[in-house]
Amino acid sequence: xxxxxxxxxxxxxxxxxxxxxxxxxxxxxxxxxxxxxxxxxxxxxxxxxxxxxxxxxxxxxxxxxxxxxxxxxxxxxxxxxxxxxxxxxxxxxxxxxxxxxxxxxxxxxxxxxxxxxxxxxxxxxxxxxxxxxxxxxxxxxxxxxxxxxxxxxxxxxxxxxxxxxxxxxxxxxxxxxxxxxxxxxxxxxxxxxxxxxxxxxxx
Amino acid sequence: xxxxxxxxxxxxxxxxxxxxxxxxxxxxxxxxxxxxxxxxxxxxxxxxxxxxxxxxxxxxxxxxxxxxxxxxxxxxxxxxxxxxxxxxxxxxxxxxxxxxxxxxxxxxxxxxxxxxxxxxxxxxxxxxxxxxxxxxxxxxxxxxxxxxxxxxxxxxxxxxxxxxxxxxxxxxxxxxxxxxxxxxxxxxxxxxxxxxxxxxxxx
Numbered sequence: 498x499x500x501x502x503x504x505x506x507x508x509x510x511x512x513x514x515x516x517x518x519x520x521x522x523x524x525x526x527x528x529x530x531x532x533x534x535x536x537x538x539x540x541x542x543x544x545x546x547x548x549x550x551x552x553x554x555x556x557x558x559x560x561x562x563x564x565x566x567x568x569x570x571x572x573x574x575x576x577x578x579x580x581x582x583x584x585x586x587x588x589x590x591x592x593x594x595x596x597x598x599x600x601x602x603x604x605x606x607x608x609x610x611x612x613x614x615x616x617x618x619x620x621x622x623x624x625x626x627x628x629x630x631x632x633x634x635x636x637x638x639x640x641x642x643x644x645x646x647x648x649x650x651x652x653x654x655x656x657x658x659x660x661x662x663x664x665x666x667x668x669x670x671x672x673x674x675x676x677x678x679x680x681x682x683x684x685x686x687x688x689x690x691x692x693x694x695x696x697x698x699x700x
Numbered sequence: 701x702x703x704x705x706x707x708x709x710x711x712x713x714x715x716x717x718x719x720x721x722x723x724x725x726x727x728x729x730x731x732x733x734x735x736x737x738x739x740x741x742x743x744x745x746x747x748x749x750x751x752x753x754x755x756x757x758x759x760x761x762x763x764x765x766x767x768x769x770x771x772x773x774x775x776x777x778x779x780x781x782x783x784x785x786x787x788x789x790x791x792x793x794x795x796x797x798x799x800x801x802x803x804x805x806x807x808x809x810x811x812x813x814x815x816x817x818x819x820x821x822x823x824x825x826x827x828x829x830x831x832x833x834x835x836x837x838x839x840x841x842x843x844x845x846x847x848x849x850x851x852x853x854x855x856x857x858x859x860x861x862x863x864x865x866x867x868x869x870x871x872x873x874x875x876x877x878x879x880x881x882x883x884x885x886x887x888x889x890x891x892x893x894x895x896x897x898x899x900x901x902x903x
Binding site for chain 2: 498499500501502503506509510511512513514515516517518519520521522523524525526528545546547548549550551552553554555556557558560562584587590591594595596597598599600601604609617630631632637638640642643644645647649651653654655656657658659660661663665667668669670671672673677678679681682683684685686687688689690691692693694695696697698699700
């Protein structure tokens with residue numbers, strides 16, 4: 498094994514170090530977060546930091562960096578209290594990745610990228626119509642990471658939309674049946690293939 | 701699309717709801733977290749909530765539930781200030797899953813499951829020798845989620861170990877070259893297949 502320490506990565510170029518450390522956290526699900534501003538501008542932003550926080554009540558978290566396009570997402574969540582989390586598929590990931598570009602505040606990523614918004618009674622946040630699994634959340638709490646100023650945003654799931662034909666048995670479904678993709682780091686996408694479903698582990 | 705609301709999932713059996721909401725956060729990397737107690741007992745616990753928090757300094761987070769075996773992990777991190785994060789592969793995930801069982805505090809998962817610990821000068825936390833990518837972290841800060849009492853644990857990467865033969869170019873490597881697996885929910889494992897590496901998105 499090769500072993501490296503801070504003295505070695507402190508010498509790395511900033512972009513190289515960012516690439517490397519983003520990959521070290523492994524695989525995630527890329528999701529598009531939909532919000533709307535007080536003045537009615539819609540926003541769609543790519544995140545790969547979704548984390549399960551609890552099932553009862555159903556809570557999800559994601560990490561918001563202090564200085565990115567994601568500030569629109571943050572402001573909209575604070576102003577409206579709602580946002581949507583939209584999973585993305587193999588036919589959607591290229592357009593989804595484009596939503597990580599830094600568009601001006603008055604530009605809707607839906608229009609620029611050619612994606613469709615959809616609204617339910619959950620509102621006011623827009624869903625991504627092309628997404629096969631969409632969650633509507635209300636903002637619950639935020640935690641600022643002192644070490645670097647990023648935020649953990651915590652929300653409660655208030656609405657779930659999924660395909661009529663998706664088979665859910667005892668709460669379980671196969672995410673590969675929907676063509677969902679995975680992502681590692683900032684830019685590398687993967688398809689997933691079912692390996693095994695293991696029983697609850699006992700000593 | 702099928703649309704459901706809290707009234708529908710509040711009727712679900714607790715275990716069914718837990719299965720369902722864990723799956724809704726999508727794919728993650730299962731990792732084994734290695735710690736050691738003040739009295740020298742080693743501990744290895746399975747987590748699937750790893751999240752990238754920053755690259756400079758390199759920070760990683762994970763979610764710790766209030767009432768699980770993971771309390772050993774928590775106490776050990778608090779007592780020693782250090783822990784290791786060990787990625788797991790296709791040949792390792794069954795043993796790794798077994799580390800989610802609730803063993804008594806004085807039982808070492810390394811011995812019970814048949815896995816090997818390894819120490820470096822980073823210590824005192826043990827690495828999982830069988831893991832192809834291992835990170836040594838020092839505890840930085842914790843945040844308690846008010847809504848359900850779970851904790852976000854934040855640590856700084858202080859040491860990285862990876863195979864000599866792993867190709868790292870400009871900070872990038874292919875995680876599938878190491879046979880790393882993905883997980884969705886509490887129990888369903890996947891292999892990953894490279895799809896595409898997309899360029900930095902610009903408006």
